[in-house]
Amino acid sequence: MNDGGWWGGGLLAAGDPRAQWARAGADAVSFREFRARTTWLSSVLPAHGIRAGSTVALHGTPSFTQLWVVCALWSLGAQVVLLEPSVPRAERQALLELSDPQFVITLGELLGDEDRFAPECEVLVRRRPGGRPAGTDHCLVQFSSGTTGRPKAAGRTASSLLAEVRRIGALALVARGGERVAVLEPVARSFALIGGVLHALATGATVVFPTSGGDAAVVAAAADADVVLGGPRQIAQLANAPAGTRLPRLRLAVSGGDVLPVETAGAFVRRYGVRVGQAYGTTETGVVATDLAGEYGPGVIGVPLPGVRTRVVAGALQVHVPASPYPYEPWPALAGGGWLPTHDLVARDAATGAWWLRGRDGRASSGEYLVDIEAVLLAHRDVRDAVVLGPDPVEAHVAGSGALRRADLAAWCRRFLQEAAVPQSFHVVPELARSASGKALRDRARLHGQGWAPRPDRVGRGR
Incomplete structure (x- = not known):
């Protein structure tokens, strides 16, 4: 693999080869090893038939291996369908039927221990008979939380990922080269992957992963971090850590993915003297607005990032996208670019320009x-x-x-x-009841135990 020959080559080449790229517990990997493992995998995966335009679902043990495989697939021009490790088996099968990939890569063996991080693990590649090749130019497909119904598949193009990394990198308080960033959520989630891992790659920062989702592991990962990124659950774990817990290097803590309770935000700043910032976005668009310093208070999602076009219609926020982010469903209104409804109610503070999140519409x-x-x-x-x-x-x-x-x-x-x-x-x-990502369910059928399955008219079909 030539680092400069694919869209993310510059990200892999940014860090000092001798510096730590990532760490989990006592295990650490340098930028040099990251590049070497990615290069090796990119030479092995084509032997299984994976090439440009292939669709590959990735699922399994959180690990360094997971990120090597993702980057190797991207370097080959494959479309990566990224599944969260905590998704139940039945729902995972439904998502595979919806996305219909040509290959499924399983990492390690979860065996009911989905939040346990393994430095390295086995990579099993299986061809999926009848799977369809990529019908769009999305290099990454993720699934929304499914709190209001069926999880929706959302795709990101290489240009949209790079644009988001640049927008995040231009913010004043984000991690810089040589700093340590504790990424406490699974990297299958958009904010952790792009705002955490890809941004750290671009700047030469070291990513620190917790060895599990347990309280002690989360606190240990944050113990010597300069920056902490997580969701409300992880922020609460730190806020409620045992007496005597200190985060001496911490200068920035950011919560994303869901609303951070006021009580949690208050407990965190009382413990560590650092206010929790906010990052607001969607799976389709990535980060839309931030209040990294937490200066506007609880309930505020911040101001839009430079380059992100937004508008408010009937109180609800909309974000402009250059093309449809949906790889499997027709969306004529967005086919050539248009306004994506978030269904989130916002109110703008005229004095600061910051948005208050009022809830769903x-x-x-x-x-x-x-x-x-x-x-x-x-x-x-x-x-x-x-x-x-x-x-x-x-x-x-x-x-x-x-x-x-x-x-x-x-x-x-x-x-x-x-x-x-x-x-x-x-x-x-x-x-x-909550989704696999921890958000409260808002779908009547699922709350009454009726579950969900892909609609027959969507399974196995292209755009």
């Missing part, structure tokens, strides 16, 4: 925003978490203390909402 038949009904429920002293579905019927799924009673919740809502906005039913549960 669903409404009850009364006209009340579902997010406002959720806010009323969350104000109840015994409610820990809540999801409200609508418009007809409006139903609430509530997690909290054992003292919660459906009649009390209905009476509470009537104190603050018009009668038509009060949920017709309340489902009180110990914990809200």
Whole structure:
């Protein structure tokens, strides 16, 4: 493989060959070894029939090997379908039927231990009979969280990945060469892969991975990091770390992927003296807005990155994309570029230009925003978490203390909402159901245990 012969060659060549590229526990890999392993894999994979235009699903043990394989596939011009290790077997099979790749690469053996990091692992390549070659120029395909229905496949082109790496690199507070970046979420997620790994490659920073998803491993990975990137779960693990835990080098902590609870943000800054910043984006577009310093406060997703075009229609945010990000579904409105609806409600602070995230754009038949009904429920002293579905019927799924009673919740809502906005039913549960990525589910069928499967008219079809 010639480092300069493919779109990411410059990223691999950026770091000092002798410097550490990545570390997990006691295991470390230099930039030189990263390039050597990627080069070797790019010479081996074609023997299995993988070449430019091939579609390859990648799944398995989080590892250095995982990233060597991804870069090797990209260097060959293959389209990589990246699956999260925590996706249940049945859902993984449904995603494979939806994406219909020609090859499946399995890394190691998970055996129910999906969050355990292995420095190196076995690479098993299987040809998938009847799989279809790439029908678009997307080099990366990932899946949305599926919180509001079926996970949606979203593709990124090489130019969009490089543009995002450049936009992130231009921000004032991000990691620089020689610094250590703890990437605490799985790299199958967009923010961890692009904002963490690819940005670190481009700048010559060292990536530190936790050896597992457990509390002690997450704290250990962050212990000597200059920058910490994670989701609300990982930020909470650090905020609730045992007494005496210190992060002496920490200068920047950024949360992405979901809303960070105010309590977690407050606990973190009290422990470490560093405010948690925010990175907001979508699987289709990557990072859209940031408040890296956390200067605007909880609930603020920041200001748009330079070069990202946005607009707000009926209170909901839209992001401009040059072409459709969907490799398997027709999307005529975006075929030649257009406005991608995020379905997130935002409000702009006129003084700072920053956006406040208000929630999703669903409404009850009364006209009340579902997010406002959720806010009323969350104000109840015994409610820990809540999801409200609508418009007809409006139903609430509530997690909290054992003292919660459906009649009390209905009476509470009537104190603050018009009668038509009060949920017709309340489902009180110990914990809200969540997707594989940890987000609260907002799909009625899945919350009622009906699951999901790919629609027959989408399976095995091109654009």
